[in-house]
Amino acid sequence: MQYKAITFVKRPIADITADTFELVTLETPVLKDGEFLVKQTHMSLDPAMRTWMQDNPNSYIPPIAIGEVMRSFGVGEVVESKNPAFPVGARVIGNTGWAEYVLGGADMQVVPHDLPVEALMCVLHVPGLTAYVGLFEVLRPKAGETLVVSGAAGSVGSLVGQMAKAEGLRVIGIAGSDEKCRWLEDELGFDRAINYRSANLAEQLAEAAPNGVDIYFENTGGPIQQVVFERMNRFGRITVCGMIADYNREVPAPGPSWVDINLKALRVEGFVIVDHYDKAPKAVEVLTGYLQKGQIKYRAHVLQGLESAIEGVNLLFNGDNQGKLLVEL
Amino acid sequence: MQYKAITFVKRPIADITADTFELVTLETPVLKDGEFLVKQTHMSLDPAMRTWMQDNPNSYIPPIAIGEVMRSFGVGEVVESKNPAFPVGARVIGNTGWAEYVLGGADMQVVPHDLPVEALMCVLHVPGLTAYVGLFEVLRPKAGETLVVSGAAGSVGSLVGQMAKAEGLRVIGIAGSDEKCRWLEDELGFDRAINYRSANLAEQLAEAAPNGVDIYFENTGGPIQQVVFERMNRFGRITVCGMIADYNREVPAPGPSWVDINLKALRVEGFVIVDHYDKAPKAVEVLTGYLQKGQIKYRAHVLQGLESAIEGVNLLFNGDNQGKLLVEL
Incomplete structure (x- = not known):
């Protein structure tokens, strides 16, 4: 055939x-x-x-x-x-x-x-496992903390924000259109969504996170990175899950100076999902729980x-x- | 008076x-x-x-x-x-x-x-506690791994390298003069010391660490940072203890792109010693042990x-x- x-x-x-x-x-x-x-x-x-x-x-x-x-x-x-x-x-x-x-x-x-094929591919497979590992294994969030996620309307970012909301965090999403931001705030329950293309990101972020940022889930890289980095609180944690803005560049853009990693005692940690397939059963269990309680939309x-x-x-x-x-x- | x-x-x-x-x-x-x-x-x-x-x-x-x-x-x-x-x-x-x-x-x-005042100030007080926390609490070294330390002849760097040697690591020091490098290799037992001022650092490091770098103890920042960063192995750990090269700059130099933090699943973590005074008794105990066994010189x-x-x-x-x-x- x-x-x-x-x-x-x-x-x-x-x-x-x-x-x-x-x-x-x-x-x-x-x-x-x-x-x-x-x-x-x-x-x-x-x-x-x-x-x-x-x-x-x-x-x-x-x-x-x-x-x-x-x-x-x-x-x-x-x-x-x-x-x-x-x-x-x-x-x-x-x-x-x-x-x-x-x-x-x-x-x-x-x-x-x-299972609807969309639930499978949007939540229970790679995007869900990625969001689960980055949030729970790498970042280890605590209720009351402020989390920023870039690529917030993407497959991973949207899950990260919703899981963080379910865990009692203040969640700020950064996305690339007003329509996406409305979806994040109105449908997914993000506390704030900022369109980095239309807004002065630094000002909007300062207003959305008046007490600074404890956790940054990085999906994009690009100019967003430096702006969020500068708002990090002491003992802040950052996970580098993706760098979409840099994947298509021949030479990736430099990152922030390490001076603040030193002085603020920050942790910046990357991961790729192929190293974490052993966590899939646990991730599916946790994600299914959120789905059943209606805490995750996709x-x-x-x-x-x-x-x-x-x-x-x-x-x-x-x-x-x-x-x-x-x-x- | x-x-x-x-x-x-x-x-x-x-x-x-x-x-x-x-x-x-x-x-x-x-x-x-x-x-x-x-x-x-x-x-x-x-x-x-x-x-x-x-x-x-x-x-x-x-x-x-x-x-x-x-x-x-x-x-x-x-x-x-x-x-x-x-x-x-x-x-x-x-x-x-x-x-x-x-x-x-x-x-x-x-x-x-x-206690000789030099042992107190060079080993048992701030430099020793700093080296101890960075190496054991943040980096968590394993015997057989390759460690690079910048500012290697400094008060913290020289202790880090000697403790790592005592724990069975391959230790490469980066320092700023031939005299310092001789001291590190001949007196302190570093496997290799590289004078970043006189040598082609990237070449020398590639030769000194043919299997890449697992751990980087960062004391200096500056151009050394990017060269070592590029040699990091997957799952490598970096601690940012100091950024001497940048402290005197009005605007600190940018750091490496986060693309490799993502793809190599690196961890970059800073600390400042004032957050770790509770570890001083344990550090003094460990450091005294090294001193008694003649594993630490200063x-x-x-x-x-x-x-x-x-x-x-x-x-x-x-x-x-x-x-x-x-x-x-």
Whole structure:
């Protein structure tokens, strides 16, 4: 059977462009014992993809090889199987790649059919695990503290803010449009949302966090970073979860001076989610609890058709996505 | 009784200059019940003094007020007392300031007479506590790891390196002269010492740390910072203990991009010693153990006479001190 896939053919220097990828037609393999074939229904587009394209010897996973199918997470259904653990009809989640059909891999998990696919991809899988690890394992928030999250309307940021609200923190979100800010304040219950594009961020932040910032969940980098950094309280904690603003730059912008890290006894700590898959069961338990109590809402920005990923992935970097970016196949 | 003191009269913008201070003559007070008078014998000059001069609302302690006696630690002898806990003849250590006589304060501690004053001031007091907290509380080293320390020949850096050696780490020191580097390698047993002024630091560091750097103890800031930062291994830890190169700058230099903090899951954590005085008993116990086993050596750079502090304090910032800087009164 023939199917369409998108391969990665040219490492971008700065922005991802159409010639980064190539649309190809492939043939499904004949299954050996233990193998199974998945028809992908939904692909996840995530900012981390940009870092997987980079040939950075220090990165946490090998870069995507030239000519390989573009790497991504996704959900699909088993359509052919020689593996009893993954019978035909089972719904699976895992590393799929930009392809209509995928040979099932060891990392795939069977997931129940009755969960909405958006809940699965927006909350219970990578975004939820990322938000959980950054907030609870790295930042260790205390009720009453003030938290700022950048990329607040993104898949991770929106969960971080809602979980922090549920834990009794004052939550300030920074996002890139008035519409996103309204969503954060009116729908998700953030105490304040600031549109960094239209407002004087430093002034707005000083007003929104009159007692300073205890916790900063960093998703974006860029000029927001320095402004929030300057408002940090003594013993403040920062987690560097993402640096969207810098992923597309050939040379990343410098960070803040370490003088205040010294004098204010700050902790700045990064993480990448592949190091924390062992926390997934606990994260799913905690996130399910929030969902059941109605403390977490989510929204998906759904593109249609495999090829829509090629242009669509840039929505993550220009900030035009409204919610978790998905492709429905 | 009249005595000489040096007051702080002008906040420096960049370098500390002679007009930062004023030599004054004061009168010893008539003691009230509970008070005691200390004749200072040795004053400690420390890089942190530069930060105490700054009117930084975010700093960990209030800045030195204009007109106040310059703040410092020191050792002295009680010469008059209306406090039985501090009898005449007792040797004390604590906040003294730049003055020949000091009214005893609540922070002062009685210390035994039989300890050499250099061991007290170079190892067991602030430098030792600082090295102990940074290394064991913040960085949590493991045998076999590679540690880099900047300001390696300084009072804190030299202790950090020796303690790390005693704990089984590979230790690389960065210092500012060939003489200091020889001292670190030949006398203190560092695996390597690099003179950042004469060598190509990046090349030398790559050669000295072929498997990368796991731990960086930051005392200096400046261009060393970026070079070491780029060699950090995944899950590396950095403690920001001091930023000597930046204390005298009006606007501190930017730090490294946070992209690698994210991708390499680094932790960068600052501390100031005033938050950790509760660890002093444990630190003294640990440091005394190293001293008894001959695992820690030290050297003091001793200036003579109160006024020598005025010019002498700058030795800390141009790096011309050889060992812990003290003033003998």
